[in-house]
């Protein structure tokens with residue numbers, strides 16, 4: 001009888017271990033309440049997610065995931081907002097200042113992405129070259145990655161780049177060179193300015209940049225609405 005009881009306890013423990021939070025099935029260290037987020041910010045102000053429209057007045061945002069016009073075909077974000085952790089946002093602001101002298105600016109395509117988005121993206125497109133694995137989370141979930149392109153400030157028009165945003169193709173890679181000279185120059189200019197201000201390329205996607213020590217920022221799953229209320 002004692003042996004059966006022991007077996008029962010073991011089985012109950014195993015079952016308990018496998019019962020995972022559907023919002024965090026891989027049990028990652030994710031801050032998914034405002035309380036957790038705010039305690040991280042109190043401990044380290046550099047982990048605060050900063051609204052790019054506040055730190056870079058007039059920044060051009062085109063948040064594809066706040067529309068249906070993205071690879072998932074549905075609206076992922078309820079607000080077209082862009083947030084990045086404080087040092088990342090500050091570096092981007094400095095980069096935009098420097099670009100202004102050339103008559104150019106950034107168009108932000110995506111920045112901080114709540115982890116729920118990464119879970120859903122992988123369900124729709126389970127290829128980890130272009131979509132982050134939910135087992136590790138995305139650098140976007142850490143507010144330390146940004147997707148962006150260049151625009152002419154006067155006309156608002158985008159400079160021609162190798163592909164459109166989220167083109168999951170070889171042409172999107174930094175290694176792809178069979179392109180018109182001006183397109184190669186535009187891609188190189190974006191890279192030059194971003195690297196100067198502490199960002200690093202992600203080779204398969206010309207539009208994606210990770211900030212220095214990007215993995216040191218915490219994973220989050222708090223919504224834009226919650227951040228706006230804060």
Ligand SMILES: [Zn+2]
Pocket residue numbers: 110140145146147207208209
């Ligand atoms: Zn990205």
